[in-house]
Amino acid sequence: MDATRGFGGLAEKIAGRFGEEITALRRDIHREPELGFETERTAQKVLSALEGLPLRVESGVAENGVVATLEGNGGGPVVVLRADMDALPIREETGFPFASEFDGKMHACGHDAHTAMLFGAARALCEDGLRRHLEGDVRFVFQPAEEGGGGGRVMVEEGVLEGVSAAFALHLWPGLPLGCASTRPGPIMAAADAFELFVEGKGAHGAMPHLGTDAVLIASQIVTLLQSLVAREVDPTEPAVVTVGQLEAGTAFNIIPETARVSGTVRTLDEELRRVMPQRIEELARGVARGMRGDARLDYEFSYPVTRNDPEAARLALDVAGKVLGEGRAVEAARPSMGAEDFAFMLEAVPGAYIWLGVGDVSGLHTPTFSFDESVMPVGSALLAALALEASSQRGLPGSG
Ligand SMILES: [Zn+2]
Ligand SMILES: [Zn+2]
Structure with missing residues (x-):
């Protein structure tokens, strides 16, 4: 690497020098997946991998997270690179020799890859060749509980x-060509909130509906009408999603149940819209239920906020990605995803960017056959390392004073 920050060849260098260690760590973590905050073994693996590197390491952060700091040469802004470490409650069907051993x-x-890539970035930045260019400190953050639990918030x-x-994070992204990166200024992932509606009716014999209040029928009307919220009340140019994922009622085919439960998720990109959704869901559900001689009660949980990239940081990320990945391999994303991400909590606290790293046409995230070209x-390690080098020498970054 030279002073003009040409990062071409960095990925190949990292692959050649540390590729095996990165892959070994990824497979080791893959074999023993842990959920939520319970990433104890994973954190141990990260700690072992980092051993011997010139880092100040803290464990037990947010229960089972690890934070390792590499000191820069002074004067530059402090940059966070973050990876999540937790797995999902899914039974693996990849058939890989390193497939999950935890049923x-x-x-x-x-x-697992995010964690291994962040380790690779730390490994590379600790080498004198790169470290001497590092002005500010780099904090490598290995975070538990991204898939619910909000480890990022903790x-x-x-x-x-x-x-x-500034803070940066990568996520493997199916559908984006392998080895390409993409991000955008502003919102990149949606706010994800959860609702639960409890419908109250009156139980009756299935043959005598007039003696009861059918909670199933009320719940069915509510499910259908909830779809009118986005279709009829939200500006059609403003993205929003209301999905009912659970509908529960009844004990037998010939009994009209007294209660029903409807639960789902609401995704928005606009904070004002986000705040008004619970009120409208409740009014609608209640109105329908009362009109049908029943009632409905709403529980609503504001969960992960919008993941909002700082415009400067997003531009820096695209610029650096172009240099690391090569011409045309860093593309500004035309639209955000309506998925959610708890890196959002970090981006509420400091400017930064969340970046998708393409893995091509593979099984989707959260499927039992998800896999990718290791x-x-x-490439991800190189991108993270280059981001740290660039951002830690950027006086222009907001908050770098
Ligand atoms: Zn996920
Ligand atoms: Zn994820």
Whole structure:
């Protein structure tokens, strides 16, 4: 690497020097997937991998997270690179020799790769050749509980971002060509909130509906009408999703049940719209239920906020990605995803960017056959390392004072 920050060849260098270690760590983590905050073994593996590197390492952050700091040469802004470490409650069907040994758990969202790529970035940045270009400190954040639980929020609460000027994270992205990166200024992932509606009716014999209040019929009307919220009340140019994922009622084919439960998720990109959704869901459900001689009650949980990229940081990320991955391999994303991501909590606290790293046409995230070409991992490590080098020398980054 030279002073003009040409990062061409960095991925190949990392692949050649540390590729085997990165792959070994990924497979080791893949074999023993852990859920939520319970990433104890995974954290141990990360700690072992980092051993001997010139890092200040803290474990037990957000229960089972690891934060490792590499000191820069002074003066530059502090940069966070973050990876998530947790797996999903899915039974793996890849048939790989390193497939999950924990029944019903699987790294189906690529967090094993994120962790291994972040290790690769740390490994590379600790080498003198790169480290001498590093101005500010780099904090490598290995975070538990992305898939629900909000480990990112806990990390922020525990002060992981204190004094930090910028934060970056990668996510493997099916559908984007292998080895390409994509991000955008502004919203990149949606806010994901959860609702639960409890419908109250009156039980009766299935043959005597007039003596009861049918909770199933009320719930059915509610499910259908909820779809009118997005279709009729949201500006058609503003993305929003209301999905009912669960509908529960009844005990037998010939009994009209007294209660029903309808639960789902609401995805939005606009904060004002996000705040108004619970009120409208409740009014609609209640109105329908009362009109049918029943009632409905709403429980609503605001969960992950919008993942919003800082415009400057997103531009920096695209620029750096272009240099690392090569001409035309860094593309600005035309639209956000309506998926959600708890890196959002970090981006609420400091400017930064969330970046998709393409793995081509593979099984989707969260499927039992999700897999990817492991050659993408050194590419991700190179991208993270280059982001740290660039951002830690950027006086122009917001908050870098
Ligand atoms: Zn996921
Ligand atoms: Zn994920």
